[in-house]
Amino acid sequence: MSKLIMRGVSKAYGATLxxxxxxxxxxxxxxxxxxxxxxxxxxxxxxxxxxxxxxxNGEILIDGKPVTISGPHAARASGxxxxxxxxxxxxxxxxxxxxxLPDMPGGIFVDRAALENRAQRYIAxxxxxxxxxxxxxxxxxxxxxxxxxxxxxxxxxxxxxxITIFDEPTSALDRAQVDRFFExxxxxxxxxxxxxxxxxxxxxxxxxGDRVTVIRDGETVGTENIADTNPGAVIRLMVGGQDELAPGxxxxxxxxxxxxxxxxxxxxxxxxxxxxVGFEVAKGEILGFGGLHGQGQSAVLRAIFGANPSSGGAxxxxxxxxxxxxxxxxxxxGLAYVSGDRSRDGVISGRPILENVTPIHYxxxxxxxxxxxxxxxxxxxxxxxxxxxxxxxxxxINSLSGGNQQKIVIxxxxxxxxxxxxxxxxxxxxxxxxKADLFALIRxxxxxxxxxxxxxxxxxxxxxxxxxxxxxxxxxxxxxxTGADRTRYNLYQAAYEAA
Amino acid sequence: xxxxxxxxxxxxxxxxxxxxxxxLPALLIALVLLGLNGxxxxxxxxxxxxxxxxxxxLALIMLAIAQxxxxxxxxxxxxxxxxxxxxxVVIVVMMEKMGGTGFSVVAALGMxxxxxLACGIxxxxxxxxxxxxxxxxxxxxxxxxxxxxxxxxxxxxxxAPATFWRTYxxxxxxxxxxxxxxxxxxxxxxxxxxTRLATQLLAxxxxxxxxxxxxxxxxxxxxxGYALCGLFAALAAFCITGDTASGDPLVGGKMTLFxxxxxxxxxxxLSGGFGTVVGSIVGALIIGLINSLVFxxxxxxxxxxxxxxxxxxxxxxxxxxxxxxxxx
Numbered sequence: 001m002s003k004l005i006m007r008g009v010s011k012a013y014g015a016t017l018x019x020x021x022x023x024x025x026x027x028x029x030x031x032x033x034x035x036x037x038x039x040x041x042x043x044x045x046x047x048x049x050x051x052x053x054x055x056x057n058g059e060i061l062i063d064g065k066p067v068t069i070s071g072p073h074a075a076r077a078s079g080x081x082x083x084x085x086x087x088x089x090x091x092x093x094x095x096x097x098x099x100x101l102p103d104m105p106g107g108i109f110v111d112r113a114a115l116e117n118r119a120q121r122y123i124a125x126x127x128x129x130x131x132x133x134x135x136x137x138x139x140x141x142x143x144x145x146x147x148x149x150x151x152x153x154x155x156x157x158x159x160x161x162x163i164t165i166f167d168e169p170t171s172a173l174d175r176a177q178v179d180r181f182f183e184x185x186x187x188x189x190x191x192x193x194x195x196x197x198x199x200x201x202x203x204x205x206x207x208x209g210d211r212v213t214v215i216r217d218g219e220t221v222g223t224e225n226i227a228d229t230n231p232g233a234v235i236r237l238m239v240g241g242q243d244e245l246a247p248g249x250x251x252x253x254x255x256x257x258x259x260x261x262x263x264x265x266x267x268x269x270x271x272x273x274x275x276x277v278g279f280e281v282a283k284g285e286i287l288g289f290g291g292l293h294g295q296g297q298s299a300v301l302r303a304i305f306g307a308n309p310s311s312g313g314a315x316x317x318x319x320x321x322x323x324x325x326x327x328x329x330x331x332x333x334g335l336a337y338v339s340g341d342r343s344r345d346g347v348i349s350g351r352p353i354l355e356n357v358t359p360i361h362y363x364x365x366x367x368x369x370x371x372x373x374x375x376x377x378x379x380x381x382x383x384x385x386x387x388x389x390x391x392x393x394x395x396x397i398n399s400l401s402g403g404n405q406q407k408i409v410i411x412x413x414x415x416x417x418x419x420x421x422x423x424x425x426x427x428x429x430x431x432x433x434x435k436a437d438l439f440a441l442i443r444x445x446x447x448x449x450x451x452x453x454x455x456x457x458x459x460x461x462x463x464x465x466x467x468x469x470x471x472x473x474x475x476x477x478x479x480x481x482t483g484a485d486r487t488r489y490n491l492y493q494a495a496y497e498a499a
Numbered sequence: 500x501x502x503x504x505x506x507x508x509x510x511x512x513x514x515x516x517x518x519x520x521x522x523l524p525a526l527l528i529a530l531v532l533l534g535l536n537g538x539x540x541x542x543x544x545x546x547x548x549x550x551x552x553x554x555x556x557l558a559l560i561m562l563a564i565a566q567x568x569x570x571x572x573x574x575x576x577x578x579x580x581x582x583x584x585x586x587x588v589v590i591v592v593m594m595e596k597m598g599g600t601g602f603s604v605v606a607a608l609g610m611x612x613x614x615x616l617a618c619g620i621x622x623x624x625x626x627x628x629x630x631x632x633x634x635x636x637x638x639x640x641x642x643x644x645x646x647x648x649x650x651x652x653x654x655x656x657x658x659a660p661a662t663f664w665r666t667y668x669x670x671x672x673x674x675x676x677x678x679x680x681x682x683x684x685x686x687x688x689x690x691x692x693x694t695r696l697a698t699q700l701l702a703x704x705x706x707x708x709x710x711x712x713x714x715x716x717x718x719x720x721x722x723x724g725y726a727l728c729g730l731f732a733a734l735a736a737f738c739i740t741g742d743t744a745s746g747d748p749l750v751g752g753k754m755t756l757f758x759x760x761x762x763x764x765x766x767x768x769l770s771g772g773f774g775t776v777v778g779s780i781v782g783a784l785i786i787g788l789i790n791s792l793v794f795x796x797x798x799x800x801x802x803x804x805x806x807x808x809x810x811x812x813x814x815x816x817x818x819x820x821x822x823x824x825x826x827x
Binding site for chain 1: 518693694696698699701702705706708709710711712714715716772773
């Protein structure tokens with residue numbers, strides 16, 4: 001009898017179907033790897049199991065008995081422990097307190113001795129690799145990133161749950177720490193515990209996994225024995241039948257012809273979340289940033305724009321040096337940045353459309369006062385170019401759909417043309433027709449000579465629209481895909497390669 | 500765990516000290532203020548002077564403690580003053596109705612604790628279970644509690660029975676009653692700091708989402724924080740009744756924001772997750788010492804509020820500067 005069976009689990013967030021049909025069968029005493037590309041639904045499946053997300057449909061059986069998991073507490077009671085990718089630590093508490101937080105020993109009063117004892121058991125497991133300053137009494141906030149990740153691992157181990165989920169537990173760990181962690185996992189396996197393991201490092205998956213389940217577009221597409229498969233086969237399963245829709249479906253790459261002068265040159269660029277990134281964007285080129293979520297793509301774009309700090313490197317705009325300091329300076333030098341996180345970076349919520357289109361115009365033209373009617377004249381061509389649908393410039397921006405809101409934000413940059421347009425996952429939460437409009441516009445802007453950097457978490461968008469693709473992994477550019485190499489298979493292979 | 504602490508690298512002894520005892524800057528300020536008090540009025544640092552200070556400000560100390568447990572979890576309670584008023588009039592009326600005997604005092608105090616607890620639970624349910632904004636929701640309940648107090652005793656002035664305030668102001672074996680109360684308070688705080696609830700409140704204040712994902716019953720924990728706050732507000736009401744020896748349906752109102760100021764002066768973060776009860780006590784003492792200093796220096800009455808406000812601002816800034824310097 002299988003330890004855990006999940007059948008037909010689905011979850012929708014509003015109109016977006018995060019998980020269509022998730023199936024998963026895990027045996028006792030195995031490390032079961034869960035793999036899938038960006039937004040395929042593997043994290044959602046785990047969150048359903050851990051009780052932090054309620055599924056819309058589907059059934060879950062543990063030891064053959066159907067269970068309802070109504071919350072994190074219920075999940076724990078059903079014998080499920082989880083390591084959270086985004087960590088769930090209390091920064092001001094000590095390591096020991098964090099490890100035992102879900103289930104502190106003692107009644108009304110905390111049994112300090114028992115707490116220290118229990119924590120010490122898990123701290124001792126990593127004694128040789130946890131590094132300086134790591135102690136039961138250390139305050140978590142003062143630890144390094146890898147040490148914090150170790151605390152989260154210990155916290156998951158301390159649940160002693162028969163089924164333990166590890167959602168990308170190794171992203172901040174060094175080699176020795178990973179090796180030690182894997183030894184511990186093998187011990188757990190020998191005890192008959194079940195481990196669900198999510199990682200995007202192919203070498204790790206093949207080092208620790210017993211079986212692998214592949215999720216694609218919210219659906220479980222297959223489960224294989226690790227011993228009977230190889231990385232190439234797993235990637236092909238992730239890619240599915242959609243492989244060859246890729247090369248330049250919407251437009252022929254104009255790369256070679258337009259390589260007549262770089263509008264943006266970046267060399268040895270480093271900062272928080274990325275290191276030694278270098279590339280050139282030619283006039284009229286669309287350069288794609290690919291790879292898994294959060295491998296440094298956004299961080300690079302934000303740092304170029306001066307919205308995030310950078311620590312080193314040389315940048316040049318059309319040949320003249322540029323030091324990113326803050327967005328105002330970047331805008332004056334002809335950079336534009338559009339983010340997919342509209343509520344944080346784009347939309348001025350609750351204000352009229354006109355006010356949402358004009359802030360960059362005010363800045364660039366050093367306007368102090370302006371007549372709305374004169375502004376409206378300047379604004380209209382930009383909005384028309386985007387096929388934006390709106391009732392009137394005086395209507396609040398919130399009355400528009402997500403796609404139209406994003407068009408307004410882009411139109412903001414087009415009144416006074418920038419030289420370089422940085423697109424940071426710009427189509428997040430936008431409907432299909434608006435996406436098509438957007439990419440048609442981007443191609444047109446490129447044809448008119450703008451240099452464009454496009455990061456998209458949707459691989460199809462990238463493959464269809466970028467002339468070249470830089471694949472990021474662990475904050476660095478791992479591979480450059482050009483011409484006929486721009487296939488889904490190559491993209492995944494580079495993204496899942498050992499960092 | 501001394502060995503572990505010693506074996507870790509030392510990033511400056513002062514930083515470590517302040518990290519462990521975040522109320523140290525506040526304690527320093529309190530000592531400076533105490534010195535200034537002594538300078539202008541030598542009698543204020545005598546035994547009798549200190550007794551008077553504790554007797555007068557024990558209520559604010561209690562209220563600051565009450566506020567701390569709520570702030571631990573990242574919440575705030577703007578109704579603590581109203582709870583003080585309500586408990587104050589309830590116990591005074593009850594003692595009076597029952598004839599002011601020793602038994603009536605004990606019964607009234609029990610009732611007072613229940614009222615405080617009930618108010619706290621109401622706040623907790625409104626904020627944590629119904630998910631209203633803590634600032635606005637507790638402001639609204641404060642008006643409600645004040646309304647109840649005015650219903651119980653429409654006009655201030657009913658005296659508390661002599662048994663009660665004579666005990667509060669009196670001495671046993673030559674030691675003032677308030678010192679016994681202070682010792683008892685210290686024990687209660689020491690015990691409370693070791694409860695599971697204290698750690699859970701701080702964990703919720705650190706990151707409520709993370710606490711929820713760790714399987715903590717976040718809503719229940721926040722309600723318990725407010726309940727504890729209500730209990731300590733009731734204790735504050737007992738102190739103020741002992742000090743003023745009468746009932747007043749508006750007596751606590753102006754104390755609310757002083758309790759918040761005391762918590763901040765004591766080094767706790769209003770965003771939650773970080774703080775100490777001892778710090779809040781020191782914070783309340785700082786406010787008390789500033790008030791008496793303003794008086795001892797001989798500030799003309801029309802200037803007293805202005806000087807008092809400036810002094811609190813300076814104390815806040817000094818605390819932040821000292822803390823920042825030490826942490827950097």
